[in-house]
Amino acid sequence: MSHANERLFDHALAREAKLKKSRAEKDKRMTLQDAVAEFVQDGDSIIETGFAYVRGPMAAFWEIGRQKKKDLVGIFTPGGMNTAWHEFGGMEGCHVAYVGVEMRGLISPFRRGVEAGTLKVYSDWSHGGLALSLLAAEKGLDYVACRSMLGTDIMNTNPYIKLAEDPFTGDPVCLVPAIYPDVAIIHVHHADRYGNGRIWGPAVNDTSICVAAHKVIVTCERIVDTLDIRANPYQVIVPHYTVDAVCEVPYGAYPGDMPGMYYFDRRLQERVVRVEWKTAESTREWYEKYILGTRDHFEMIQLIAEDEGMNVIEYLKRLEQLACDAAYCGIGSWGIGGERDWKYEEVAKRAI
Amino acid sequence: MNDVQVSEIQYTPRELLACVAARLIKDGESVFVGTGLPLVGALLAHKLYAPNMMAIYECGAVDPEPRVLPWSVSGSWTYHKAPVILSMTSVFGHSRAGYADVGFLGGAQIDMYGNINATVIGDYEHPRVRLTGSGGANDIASLCQRVIFMGLHLPERFPERCDYVTTPGYLDGPGARERTGLPGGGPWRVISHLGVMGFDEATCRMKLISCHPGVTPEVIQQFTGFELLVSDDVVETPKPTVEELRVLREEVDPCQLFVF
Numbered sequence: 129m130s131h132a133n134e135r136l137f138d139h140a141l142a143r144e145a146k147l148k149k150s151r152a153e154k155d156k157r158m159t160l161q162d163a164v165a166e167f168v169q170d171g172d173s174i175i176e177t178g179f180a181y182v183r184g185p186m187a188a189f190w191e192i193g194r195q196k197k198k199d200l201v202g203i204f205t206p207g208g209m210n211t212a213w214h215e216f217g218g219m220e221g222c223h224v225a226y227v228g229v230e231m232r233g234l235i236s237p238f239r240r241g242v243e244a245g246t247l248k249v250y251s252d253w254s255h256g257g258l259a260l261s262l263l264a265a266e267k268g269l270d271y272v273a274c275r276s277m278l279g280t281d282i283m284n285t286n287p288y289i290k291l292a293e294d295p296f297t298g299d300p301v302c303l304v305p306a307i308y309p310d311v312a313i314i315h316v317h318h319a320d321r322y323g324n325g326r327i328w329g330p331a332v333n334d335t336s337i338c339v340a341a342h343k344v345i346v347t348c349e350r351i352v353d354t355l356d357i358r359a360n361p362y363q364v365i366v367p368h369y370t371v372d373a374v375c376e377v378p379y380g381a382y383p384g385d386m387p388g389m390y391y392f393d394r395r396l397q398e399r400v401v402r403v404e405w406k407t408a409e410s411t412r413e414w415y416e417k418y419i420l421g422t423r424d425h426f427e428m429i430q431l432i433a434e435d436e437g438m439n440v441i442e443y444l445k446r447l448e449q450l451a452c453d454a455a456y457c458g459i460g461s462w463g464i465g466g467e468r469d470w471k472y473e474e475v476a477k478r479a480i
Numbered sequence: 481m482n483d484v485q486v487s488e489i490q491y492t493p494r495e496l497l498a499c500v501a502a503r504l505i506k507d508g509e510s511v512f513v514g515t516g517l518p519l520v521g522a523l524l525a526h527k528l529y530a531p532n533m534m535a536i537y538e539c540g541a542v543d544p545e546p547r548v549l550p551w552s553v554s555g556s557w558t559y560h561k562a563p564v565i566l567s568m569t570s571v572f573g574h575s576r577a578g579y580a581d582v583g584f585l586g587g588a589q590i591d592m593y594g595n596i597n598a599t600v601i602g603d604y605e606h607p608r609v610r611l612t613g614s615g616g617a618n619d620i621a622s623l624c625q626r627v628i629f630m631g632l633h634l635p636e637r638f639p640e641r642c643d644y645v646t647t648p649g650y651l652d653g654p655g656a657r658e659r660t661g662l663p664g665g666g667p668w669r670v671i672s673h674l675g676v677m678g679f680d681e682a683t684c685r686m687k688l689i690s691c692h693p694g695v696t697p698e699v700i701q702q703f704t705g706f707e708l709l710v711s712d713d714v715v716e717t718p719k720p721t722v723e724e725l726r727v728l729r730e731e732v733d734p735c736q737l738f739v740f
Contacts (some may be wrong), residue, residue, distance in 0.1 A: 226616075228615075254614040255538055257619070275622055328565070330540035
């Protein structure tokens with residue numbers, strides 16, 4: 129078995145994987161447990177979708193933890209809470225555009241791993257550079273010439289990108305190769321049983337990722353009828369022919385943000401990242417309690433709700449209503465809008 | 481704008497930083513907003529001085545109507561009522577095309593030529609501290625027309641050379657950006673909690689323009705790890721006004737998420 133890095137930029141191998149996929153409209157529904165067991169193999173490279181804690185497939189990440197997958201190679205653009213995997217033996221290396229929690233700083237397990245040498249950083253990228261590399265894979269380009277990363281140490285330390293001369297102008301350009309991750313897991317609002325996935329909010333790089341990745345698992349808040357998708361295909365960012373499995377996982381992005389549905393659980397994320405994951409021991413305790421100690425995502429949410437002494441999901445839905453109001457007024461059957469008598473400022477103070 | 485300055489009202493260094501940053505945005509400009517302090521500065525500018533500014537976020541959202549400070553450059557509260565929500569390659573592409581006037585960034589280190597480090601402290605292979613990595617910062621600084629950097633002013637954060645150049649400033653001096661193929665104009669302002677710096681036209685080196693109240697150029701030099709050029713007419717940075725502090729505390733960051 130080749131190392132994940134050897135497969136990452138192999139056009140022929142990626143094409144071969146896709147030629148084997150069925151184009152038929154076939155029912156791909158399965159449980160998240162089965163999908164992860166079948167389509168995430170030890171040693172696979174796995175790419176983040178959404179934007180870290182926005183529309184990230186968190187339920188799937190925890191499930192990968194529960195199934196104790198090994199030696200995964202993470203592609204973090206950007207990386208969120210699953211960057212802690214290596215501390216539980218699940219991840220051996222990564223390709224990094226960004227790992228952190230923005231203004232709340234660094235994710236300690238990731239930092240510990242890299243500083244101790246137990247988590248290898250195979251390459252550093254800029255967000256734009258890695259996004260173009262995915263775009264190249266989607267658009268059928270061998271590589272893209274861009275003006276990001278020029279003149280910096282990213283050029284010096286990333287073995288996959290190249291400095292070249294633009295044959296048209298003679299200017300220096302940075303060449304970014306098309307990248308083909310082994311697995312992508314994408315969380316969407318609605319999907320039909322064939323895998324067509326619809327979202328609200330930014331697609332970030334997700335359409336490119338679906339086409340680039342060898343294997344695609346779609347998790348969704350709700351399975352909808354395919355007629356629903358066919359009647360309104362405009363927000364569909366996942367094409368069904370790229371998809372291997374469709375799993376209905378309500379609140380699958382929790383504790384992250386699902387645009388139009390629920391806001392991210394800032395309090396939980398902040399406590400986990402800054403306090404509970406402070407040391408390797410405390411991270412292990414957290415992991416054993418919340419991941420290994422629960423059967424699935426819902427049991428985990430239940431446990432968190434008990435600890436918090438509140439219905440976290442209802443709370444986050446309310447916050448999201450305040451954030452969105454008019455922005456996603458037509459969102460499926462959730463019907464954002466309705467009561468508008470919340471005192472915005474009051475709640476906002478408690479919320480963010 | 482309320483021009484009344486407040487000497488009797490207390491403000492924190494970060495509040496001053498946010499106010500100074502907000503004043504640098506001109507109405508009608510497009511601003512590519514990085515995470516952290518830039519989010520605060522851009523939001524304050526939008527509410528006070530530049531109601532027609534257009535914020536761009538790397539997740540793909542453009543021109544939202546800001547409410548209170550969001551936790552992230554993505555997320556539903558960040559792109560509240562944004563008329564355009566595209567993808568990451570789109571917004572960086574639009575910046576290269578020339579639609580981004582100002583890039584607004586933070587980072588762990590900035591050197592005398594405005595190069596920024598957000599990757600490692602120490603050796604890259606065996607880092608003493610592993611930081612977040614570039615995120616969109618490298619693209620923003622490469623592709624936007626002018627770049628504003630915000631950060632706390634300490635000698636180790638203002639070293640002569642960054643441990644790792646994540647994000648390009650003027651690289652190693654005059655002409656380097658052009659030779660390297662970087663399209664954007666480069667660093668324009670550095671706002672720290674001690675003063676405001678620009679860059680000398682001839683040498684591309686960081687140059688002190690204004691000192692925050694109570695701070696002297698000598699103090700700033702002591703907190704800088706390289707020889708800071710000093711403008712002939714260094715002025716005192718105007719203090720935050722009553723209105724600036726009110727909007728900042730009540731409308732931008734009501735729960736003191738960041739500016740404390």
